[in-house]
Amino acid sequence: MADDTMTFEATPTMDIETQDKVESAERAAENNNVGAAISRVDGPLKVTGQARYAADFAVPNPLYAHLVISTIGKGRITGIDDQAARQVKGVREIYSHANKLDEGSAKFFAAGGQAQQSWEPFAEPDVRFYGETIGLVVAETILGAREAAAELVFQYESEDPAAVIDASGVERQEMPDKAVTKGDFDSAFEAAPVKIDSDYETAPNVHNAMELFATTAHWVGDKLTVYVPSQWVKGFQIGLAEELGIDEANIEVVCPFVGGGFGGKGSLFTWVSLIAAASRDLGRPVKLYVTREQGFTTASFRAETRQSVRLAAAEDGTFQALEHTGDELTSRADNYFVNGQDATVRMYQADAIRTGLTTVHADRQTPGFMRAPAETPYFFGLESAVDEIARELSMDPVELRIKNDTMIDPVDGVPYTSRSLKECFRQGGESFGWSNYTPEIGSMNEGEWMIGWGVATATYPTQMSPCTVRIHLDVSGEARLQVASHDVGTGAYTVLTQAVADELGIPVEKVRVELGDSRLPPGTIAGGSISTASNVSAIMIACERIRQRLGLERGADNDLAAAFENFGQAGIEEYAEWNPSAAKKNATKTLYNGQVMIVGGPEEDYTAFAFGAIFSEVRINRFTHEIRVPRMTGAFAAGRIMNAKTAKSQYLGGMVWGIGHALHETAEVDPRTGAYMNDNISEYLVPVNADVPNMDAIIVPEVDDKVNPAGVKGIGEIGIVGVAASIANAVHHATGTRLRRIPIRLEDLVQA
Amino acid sequence: MKPFRYQAPGSVNAAVEAVEPMGIAGQGGAFLAGGTTLIDLMKLHVLTPPSLTDVKNLGLDTIEESDGEVRIGARVTMAQASEHPIFVERAPALSDALWKAASPQLRNVATLGGNVLQRTRCPYFRDNVSPCNKRDPGSGCAAIGGINRLLAVLGTSENCIATYAGDFANALILFDATVETRTDEGSREIAFEDLHVLPEDHPERETILGDDELITGYRFQLPDWARRSVYVKARDRESYAFALASAAVALDLDGDTIREARLGLGGVATVPWRAREAEEFLQGKTVSEDTALEAGRIAFEGAQGYEHNTFKIPLGRQVVAKAILDAARMDLSGAPNSSGTSEGAN
Ligand SMILES: Cc1cc2nc3c(=O)[nH]c(=O)nc-3n(C[C@H](O)[C@H](O)[C@H](O)COP(=O)(O)OP(=O)(O)OC[C@H]3O[C@@H](n4cnc5c(N)ncnc54)[C@H](O)[C@@H]3O)c2cc1C
Numbered sequence A: 001m002a003d004d005t006m007t008f009e010a011t012p013t014m015d016i017e018t019q020d021k022v023e024s025a026e027r028a029a030e031n032n033n034v035g036a037a038i039s040r041v042d043g044p045l046k047v048t049g050q051a052r053y054a055a056d057f058a059v060p061n062p063l064y065a066h067l068v069i070s071t072i073g074k075g076r077i078t079g080i081d082d083q084a085a086r087q088v089k090g091v092r093e094i095y096s097h098a099n100k101l102d103e104g105s106a107k108f109f110a111a112g113g114q115a116q117q118s119w120e121p122f123a124e125p126d127v128r129f130y131g132e133t134i135g136l137v138v139a140e141t142i143l144g145a146r147e148a149a150a151e152l153v154f155q156y157e158s159e160d161p162a163a164v165i166d167a168s169g170v171e172r173q174e175m176p177d178k179a180v181t182k183g184d185f186d187s188a189f190e191a192a193p194v195k196i197d198s199d200y201e202t203a204p205n206v207h208n209a210m211e212l213f214a215t216t217a218h219w220v221g222d223k224l225t226v227y228v229p230s231q232w233v234k235g236f237q238i239g240l241a242e243e244l245g246i247d248e249a250n251i252e253v254v255c256p257f258v259g260g261g262f263g264g265k266g267s268l269f270t271w272v273s274l275i276a277a278a279s280r281d282l283g284r285p286v287k288l289y290v291t292r293e294q295g296f297t298t299a300s301f302r303a304e305t306r307q308s309v310r311l312a313a314a315e316d317g318t319f320q321a322l323e324h325t326g327d328e329l330t331s332r333a334d335n336y337f338v339n340g341q342d343a344t345v346r347m348y349q350a351d352a353i354r355t356g357l358t359t360v361h362a363d364r365q366t367p368g369f370m371r372a373p374a375e376t377p378y379f380f381g382l383e384s385a386v387d388e389i390a391r392e393l394s395m396d397p398v399e400l401r402i403k404n405d406t407m408i409d410p411v412d413g414v415p416y417t418s419r420s421l422k423e424c425f426r427q428g429g430e431s432f433g434w435s436n437y438t439p440e441i442g443s444m445n446e447g448e449w450m451i452g453w454g455v456a457t458a459t460y461p462t463q464m465s466p467c468t469v470r471i472h473l474d475v476s477g478e479a480r481l482q483v484a485s486h487d488v489g490t491g492a493y494t495v496l497t498q499a500v501a502d503e504l505g506i507p508v509e510k511v512r513v514e515l516g517d518s519r520l521p522p523g524t525i526a527g528g529s530i531s532t533a534s535n536v537s538a539i540m541i542a543c544e545r546i547r548q549r550l551g552l553e554r555g556a557d558n559d560l561a562a563a564f565e566n567f568g569q570a571g572i573e574e575y576a577e578w579n580p581s582a583a584k585k586n587a588t589k590t591l592y593n594g595q596v597m598i599v600g601g602p603e604e605d606y607t608a609f610a611f612g613a614i615f616s617e618v619r620i621n622r623f624t625h626e627i628r629v630p631r632m633t634g635a636f637a638a639g640r641i642m643n644a645k646t647a648k649s650q651y652l653g654g655m656v657w658g659i660g661h662a663l664h665e666t667a668e669v670d671p672r673t674g675a676y677m678n679d680n681i682s683e684y685l686v687p688v689n690a691d692v693p694n695m696d697a698i699i700v701p702e703v704d705d706k707v708n709p710a711g712v713k714g715i716g717e718i719g720i721v722g723v724a725a726s727i728a729n730a731v732h733h734a735t736g737t738r739l740r741r742i743p744i745r746l747e748d749l750v751q752a
Numbered sequence B: 001m002k003p004f005r006y007q008a009p010g011s012v013n014a015a016v017e018a019v020e021p022m023g024i025a026g027q028g029g030a031f032l033a034g035g036t037t038l039i040d041l042m043k044l045h046v047l048t049p050p051s052l053t054d055v056k057n058l059g060l061d062t063i064e065e066s067d068g069e070v071r072i073g074a075r076v077t078m079a080q081a082s083e084h085p086i087f088v089e090r091a092p093a094l095s096d097a098l099w100k101a102a103s104p105q106l107r108n109v110a111t112l113g114g115n116v117l118q119r120t121r122c123p124y125f126r127d128n129v130s131p132c133n134k135r136d137p138g139s140g141c142a143a144i145g146g147i148n149r150l151l152a153v154l155g156t157s158e159n160c161i162a163t164y165a166g167d168f169a170n171a172l173i174l175f176d177a178t179v180e181t182r183t184d185e186g187s188r189e190i191a192f193e194d195l196h197v198l199p200e201d202h203p204e205r206e207t208i209l210g211d212d213e214l215i216t217g218y219r220f221q222l223p224d225w226a227r228r229s230v231y232v233k234a235r236d237r238e239s240y241a242f243a244l245a246s247a248a249v250a251l252d253l254d255g256d257t258i259r260e261a262r263l264g265l266g267g268v269a270t271v272p273w274r275a276r277e278a279e280e281f282l283q284g285k286t287v288s289e290d291t292a293l294e295a296g297r298i299a300f301e302g303a304q305g306y307e308h309n310t311f312k313i314p315l316g317r318q319v320v321a322k323a324i325l326d327a328a329r330m331d332l333s334g335a336p337n338s339s340g341t342s343e344g345a346n
């Protein structure tokens, strides 16, 4: 069109709701809700404050509780002076080991149970770490409870803690049964012409979700309702039943919305049973707000690691030997580990492979899941090492990765269900402009700015768990899905709505999804990026049965009214159980028992992972040494994408978090005491808007019909993986300084 | 939070009559302004004032200029001042220091009286548990030998190495401002540079203010060349972070030659810091990177690093250099508010 004929028409504005409706009608007609970039169905509830989070549920006449946490790093409580505290107006009771509540402990989640740690709070006067829950004040008001807590004086007999991973006094536990070996690493490494041998460090990270850990317990007779942020309502219910010594049928755990979980709400917090028991003891509902600073030590966290990577290659860049070992901090009592080396050594072909894992027991709380628990720290090590050897080889880091790409899992020798890594690098590189990359250190600097580009591979195992759902469809074409799964802010309400709409051939407005209540059919823990694949697979079975019973055809323009007329009832309901093929036949039983059964990733005859490529640009000011990431592109291939909009948000959110992992996040533990010295979100830094100016996530198309019936790979965690390495690699490109410890901070670049 | 009495008198006279002192002179806490420091520390039980005298009804919320003197009321908010044309156009170091501080939400309620008197972010002061001479005189200093990355390298003593964390004061100090105060015994004027005191043997005492003394405002003259001023702030993220090292610089230039320089430092010292030796060095020099770095070196002569913060000495030196170079590069011919430090957002 020639310039002079160009006209600008005001686009008729349509409010988003109407627009969504129009689009939705079009989609339903084509029966292609799935994959469409529809806005969140729960969006309006959230932005108008109507979505109810755990703390928002009102209970009649509640008491308020406040946790008291230890202020020594190790030792025992020798006395409690609670005189002044008990004088505070409205104080009802003060609990501690001295007047222990009537509750016990469920099994540690990593040992097949549900609890965040293996020991029971208040069972002994011992203090195991700084910031441990040692007391509970219950009062008529929240301020009264806090004031009384401040008046409480605990006397201690204190010992020096071994609170950090390199402290003397930690206990090291080697885990040979977790090691992977293939070929003869030592001789292959010895013989190879090009090699690197480097050590890497990652810092402790804390979830710091927006939503604090508020918990309310409400008894009516012998029936207990608990409102608590949870990524696993069924597990919380079962665990609580054990802790409180009551029938699980008498417990309901309610949590329809989660204000950010990231794994931090995945295992049963120690205080939940305390609050329930206190409520039982005092005969009134009890409500607890765990403060931001208490959240640093009373919940789980991502532990620090120390890693070592030895990587060897032939002159042409073919990897010959890879060894990845890691030390991970855990608590004295619990042997929690993430063992991400099991994934890193499956990324590239190599004939000789070896991993090693050592847990380091220290005087700290038990760590737990945090977004891509295993991959986030360990891919910093691997993908930094790959960049180091690319430098040794004078090879382009993208080319080197593509050269060592493999369609066969190098450890188990089985095929990947699908693997589109090359395509991720191709599309990501094209969008980022990688062809303009000049490898010499500092070659892209501009004026005051040192500029560097870096890349890394992202990956996450595709995992699934058994899942059950119940679906109801009535003659008016309204459907209801019920499942005790969770929307932790990821968009589960939306994509499950789309799945049901698609399977039943109805518009999304006609679907209601109920999640986050332990009374519903047991679904999945919101962890391991399993939710969409598992829930949709179960939905497909239930919907297929409904279609069969009603004589509907998938994808056709069905006459529902006629079908129901024939069926002879106004509604139909189906309950379905889905078991991943790799799981045992009766695996859904585990759901009812409050056990997590996650399968996938490396399995017997296949290996399933999602892949991605991360491209980062860093700019470092020559004077201030501030490190910023003005630009980042991620390209991800993860099978079938249910909703392009929520998927993109997941990827971008992960990438933003990756910037924090690389440059900001670290819980600063004082080794003398074990105290977290930056236990607030002013000094525990995460990226703010100004830190993420220009990011893009590309959805690389991929069809995987082997991985599960839904063809879906998990996307919730992959976005963060590899980001830290891509940034560290870019910092090296800009400055020539190889930084092997994250977070990288400006002092790492300031020369004296 | 401990229960406290609250009062909000309607005039300055009534306020200074009614105020109930906190007990430790120079520590503040009796007057409540935006509360963003005070209420925070009360929630942590670090401060437990028996009563608070709110300044909200005292006026003191205007920025005025007369007879060549600018006067800022103590209740002017950070947001208000950061956008005021007098600062934006004629002393960008002041507006820069403000909009690069805290977050919009905080700047909307925080006042310049409270801002100047904000307390340190030393984590051992805030934890209410560790030995801390500032919080609990004579108990020791847990920051020495501890997590002290954010703490000071200038003006420290063996009793305290806490950083003065604010930004605005490091820019205000360039302009030889006067602090106006009131007590029930009358008013007095204090040179801004004398307001804060070094920790020495008494880190619990941070200013020369009496514990019932109200700041009513600040007064200063703005030379024409204050238009050539910048505030450079090095921090861990692009917005909403305290300074690791910052420098306020104003230059009076004659071509490339520095007639007069003013230099204030932040994030590195125990009090708002004026680097006079470096200013003297710069006088008469031609602007160059070497000169700027040398000024930085002089500014940090005598600095002492601790376990995790020695990097602040070379960093601070380079931040000073950047501020001098940025100020010198400012183009004052065109738009009045062409600040040289347009990097970053807040
Ligand atoms: C998360 C966070 C980040 C921050 N980041 C920055 C930053 O980057 N840069 C920065 O400079 N600041 C920063 N701040 C500090 C913030 O700027 C100060 O808290 C604020 O300016 C204090 O002003 P206020 O009015 O809220 O003071 P208040 O909290 O009300 O008072 C502070 C102190 O001053 C006393 N006081 C107040 N007014 C008077 C008066 N008129 N006369 C006598 N005494 C008085 C009070 O008694 C108290 O002791 C940050 C604060 C927070 C919480």
Ligand code: SF4
Pocket: B120, B122, B123, B124, B125, B131, B132, B133, B134, B135, B140, B141, B142, B143, B144, B151, B159, B160, B161, B162, B203
């Ligand atoms: S540096 Fe000062 S404020 Fe910090 S612990 Fe030491 S005495 Fe207290």
